[in-house]
Amino acid sequence: MLQSYLPILVFATLGILVGGAFVLLNGIIGPRKPNKVKIEPYECGLPSQVQRTFRFGVSFYMLAMLFILFDIEVVFLYPVGVLVSAAGSIFLLVEIIIFVVLLMTALVFVWARGALDWK
């Protein structure tokens, strides 16, 4: 069965070849005339004041946490989803409903606490 995964290697090789070529070709073909202004980070008219460390809004962090919660929901639902039509059992259905209702309760909770409002 593992043999059916072999084409991944073919595609990965092609991907690395193409990606590598695109990344490296400019260095071979293109000219090299560096100067001070060229290597400054882009800035729109102002003197450039960019550091290596950045701060970013805590909303992004909230989103990442929520993503983990709901992506796990999706991952857990997939194995059940494959079985649901073949099994056709009410028990399985009730289980799915309980699981999804619990997660939707979580969504309503974070929604009411304002975590989904973009500030």
Add this chain to the structure above:
Amino acid sequence: MLLGEVDFVESTGVMVVKSVLIFIGVFLIVPVLTVVERKLIGRFQARYGPNRVGPGGVMQPLADVGKLLGKQVFRPENAIAFLYAIAPGLVILSGILTLAIIPFGNVEDGVGLYGIDVSIGVLYFFAFSSFAFYGLLLAGWASGSKYSFLGAMRSAAQLISYEVSMGLALLGVVMMAGSLSMTSIVEAQGSIWYVVPQFVGFLIFMISGFAETNRSPFDLPEADAELVQGFQTEYGGMRFGSFLLAEYLEMFVVSGIAVTFFLGGWMGPGPPWLDPVWVVVKILSLIFVFIWVRATLPRVRYDQLMSLGWKVMLPLATLNVLVTAILVTVL
């Protein structure tokens, strides 16, 4: 066949040849897409679009690649050299790897023109399409510029917000087909294409697809008016071209997945050898929709994008899954 186990195993040589064929085919189509998009956008806006290079501008992609290759390579002084260089390659790699999963033809009456057909099909797509996310994030972070960084954070937030709805939209189809394997899902659509019973799922998938590929109206990461070019700001030459190529590749793959899951894959009238043609025709029509929407809708605001993703798409997709589960069990 309950779990979509694939018992069709062929020789290594045939697999390699098929994979390379698909790769070459797609890489012949994608450059044409770039010029077709510019022509179409031009026509939508009552102008000609590119028409100088070659007859009607068809050689434009070659001219673009030539120009991009001739550019000087440089990186900003704040950039982290290795990560800055590797990021565009990662995005391309992700695009090409996801290409493997689209089935272009049937096993029974054709050669079975697909890269891989494994029992985890859908999960393979999610695993490797999320791989592009590392490319975007690294590109923005390693560039050492605030516009890149903000663009990367936005892309990341946007991608993960819509990934959940995308997964749930496909789950409805998986429940109906009872399999994760792409070919089994297409074969399950013999009587009726899933776009009819799963219309809500199709809409959710397409809208999430627009967000996942960073296409207008969800092209917030590269909102030129606020963020210059988002995570690509500091890139030039072919590295910049990589992001562009990856965007078209992703558009092709998302359309391919939509065709496989909702539009009956290779199903269509005519002899079996027409199967790949049908797939490509369906994919191209969906890509036309992508271009059409880009020419029609204005860009949404970032808070609108986020509330659409979390407050509309996610509950709707969950409801769709629940209703599908009930219907599949009861009927």
